[in-house]
Amino acid sequence: MGLRSIIVLVVLVGVRGSSTSEAASTDISAQSKIKSETAEDTGQKSTLPVEVTEDNMMATGELNPNHYPAQRAAKVVQHYFNTRYGSPYRLFGLQQVHSGNAEDVSNSGRRYQLEISVHEIISNKTQKCSAEVFFPRGEGSLFAEVQASPCEELLINTKLQEEALYQQYKNNQSLLSAQNLPDSYGHIEPNMEPFWHLAIVASSFIMLKESTENTLYNMAQVASIKQLDTENDQLKFECNVLLHEMVSQEILQWKLLFTWSSAEGINVLEKEQLPHCHSCEKAPNSK
Incomplete structure (x- = not known):
């Protein structure tokens, strides 16, 4: 497959940067059950939230939910939900970031507190959930730590x-x-x-x-x-x-x-x- 085709696919599954309630669509909602939706519904003209800057990446306190720091942390929550609850018939995406807050934790890392809407792709159900993401600092293999409310409405029996x-x-x-x-x-x-x-x-x-x-x-x-x-x-x-x-x-x-x-x-x-x-x-x- 050529580069042009791959990039088209990536655009179809990318992150929406809109400031409206349709911001931050899932990276896979253009396919699976949602293949029947129109290109407009699946975010075909997606853009990244904002230009990356050091100040933006290191923002503390209340975050713009459509900007990179909040979006990146929220995207980690999507991957967390898939690793815990995903299956051939249950798949999770990030629909929207409602609010976010970041704080430095001594010299050990940064903690993000988020209110997000999680989308279960196949059943087309959405629920608002709270999550906390901690990015540790230091040497060695340090992985993001996630705590999130279970979003029980999305845990359909498959x-x-x-x-x-x-x-x-x-x-x-x-x-x-x-x-x-x-x-x-x-x-x-x-x-x-x-x-x-x-x-x-x-x-x-x-x-x-x-x-x-x-x-x-x-x-x-x-x-x-x-x-x-x-x-x-x-x-x-x-x-x-x-x-x-x-x-x-x-x-x-x-x-x-x-x-x-x-x-x-x-x-x-x-x-x-x-x-x-x-x-x-x-x-x-x-x-």
């Missing part, structure tokens, strides 16, 4: 659908394999949508770990996904994904090995960042 999907692919004679989800026209075959969702949830484990105050990650595309043989009760997948880091405008390639079952959920076994794709590197700003 066990029957998940069990049916699990049994179908557990007993299939041939192993699943697919590429370019979505394709350059934004299309995904209906039977591939649950696995696209699975790959997004698995990618949220990467994006949650990689997120800092200086990053803003979106899923761009599942380049490939294939089912592997397994000797236990888990379905096992190898997956290559393209992630858009919207601050640097880089398209990053990651390889994932993960398992899934309706009983155990997703377990990421291995993850590896691959060398940059020359045709994907340094993508221009999406407008």
Whole structure:
């Protein structure tokens, strides 16, 4: 797939910078169940919230909910919800940041307190939730810490659908394999949508770990996904994904090995960042 096609896909799944109630749309709402919506509804002409400046990144006190500091912290909450509650039939996005506050915590890091609207993509339900994100400072592998209200209205019961999907692919004679989800026209075959969702949830484990105050990650595309043989009760997948880091405008390639079952959920076994794709590197700003 060429650079132009990838950037079009990223724009479709990007963050809205509008100051209206439609600000900060989800990075995946242009597809899945919402594929039937119009381009206007899915934020086709998305822009990033504001130009990045040091003062903006280090803002304290009350934050503009449409500017980078609040948006970045809120995006981490989206990845957190997907890692905790995501499934082939339950997927979370950030719809809107209502308010935000940031404070320095001694020399240990910065804490963000947020009021956001979280969108469960497949059921098209939205709920306002409170969340706290702490970005630690220091050397070593330091990851963002998230605490959030559970947003129970969004935790729809999908066990029957998940069990049916699990049994179908557990007993299939041939192993699943697919590429370019979505394709350059934004299309995904209906039977591939649950696995696209699975790959997004698995990618949220990467994006949650990689997120800092200086990053803003979106899923761009599942380049490939294939089912592997397994000797236990888990379905096992190898997956290559393209992630858009919207601050640097880089398209990053990651390889994932993960398992899934309706009983155990997703377990990421291995993850590896691959060398940059020359045709994907340094993508221009999406407008």
